[in-house]
Amino acid sequence: MSRPRFRILALDVDGTLLDRFGALRTTTADAVTRAARAGIRPILCTGRRYRRARPIAELLGLDAPIVCNSGAIVKSPADHGTLWRADFEPSLAHALLDLFHAHDQLIVAFNDRRPDQADFRVSRHPSGRPLYDDYVDRNRAHAEAASDWTAEPLFHICAIGSRDDMLVFERIVLDAYSDQVRTFVQRSPQYKGTMCEVVRRDAGKWAAVLHVAELWGVAPEEICAVGDDVNDVSMIEGAGLGVAMGHAPPDVLAVADHVTGDHDGDGVAMLIERLLAGGVGPGRAVPEDSS
Template sequence: MAQQITTRFKMIALDMDGTLLNRKQEISEQNRKWIQAALEADVKVILATSRPIRGVLEHAKSLNFDLPVVVSNGSEVWKTPRELHSRYEMNAETKERIVEVLRQHEGNIRFWVQVAGGQFDYDNWDPMKAHEAKWLQVAIKAEDADRLKEIYEELHSWSMLEISNSHITNIECNPPGRNKGSGLLEVCGMFGIRMDEVIAVGDSLNDVSMIRAAGLGVAMGNAQDYVKRAADEITLSNEEDGVADIIQRYFF
């Protein structure tokens, strides 16, 4: 395996969908090879995703991965994939207002409410149980761009949420101040690593907070244009092993 060269970077934070994973939701052989090389060279490799923890476990296990993960866009930070470090939830007023928006657009949107320990969505909505649950993140999907814009403007006007997306057809909402950048900062604190010693890689708006905060922010070749403008560098696409490319160039 290649030898580690002198570098100021000690950690790399990877988004999953559209970044680490290809269109088949798989980690390519090259990405896997170079992640393992980084781990063996004592580089901290962490995952930062909008997925809940249950959507990370299989991939983390396949990488023999026992490092922190930032999930639900920063609403939860796990010390390892099995040990919760911190959790941030939406308050009651925010939940009630979001429910009203969901009602107004019922039948024209799909939605997912990530809660501690599970999820409610357009197929299994239970108002009573949802009301009692700890809300971590809400995702709203609409194929109609005008409707999505209307919903975004309504949510944004409250100044009560962190709003981003993981695709141009959705909106993702988190408690204020909770994003991948804030989650990554917590992880840095665990290891005594500065943010300028971190590389952050992603493709969507929910990655911009960590791309801007990191010492090197990298947009995937398939990233949204706004993300590319926010990044310091653009790598190959998720179908071309862009993660492997960055690890090779900056750590070996």
């Protein structure tokens, strides 16, 4: 059997592998298994914390490294070890913390710890801010109040509020540190609030995928990347084949080589079938019929 054209299949989780209800469809899981058997190695690339990403990998039977926290860290599910992490330099970390405080933004800062430990720190709880408290309430067992923000490395910090407020705060962050950080404003359907995420400038899903690809001796043109949101753009643009889900926003669709079906129409399964048949490659983005 000839080697497949693409050797890595980088898959976003929410809105890509999972449908709008957060469910992994059997047809999608079966398609991912077929890709792996054909020699295309699937890896998860998600905005989720490692604790929340690992169960999806287990459902799919994957033991590959997991790109978490919008590409700020790569974890090994075999031993929970960290393969790569984009820490802020101490001076930048202090400056960002000061900026959050100056603009009265409460902080969520993610930890790099084992799954049985708290995996994020918060400014305070309850805070009296419904959108912030909603996120913490839903993850209360895994949160802790911060006593010293810099006691552990900072690699992914967020503010939470309304979309309009987060877009304003994103502009403030970028006006001050656009040469040092990357930001994503997005909302998970699981939560009421919108997050303004801040990671190091050279972080992101594509940078993290490249670290895994280097470990495996895979070239960028041998990677197919699939996603549906703003933190997927870097890997969709960089991959040999960048694929957007059919329900992705216009700025994500615009950078894709190919557009597959939406997350409720088994878009990932549709793509994999075409990959295995050799029927899709770089070129103009054209939506598939998801009917």
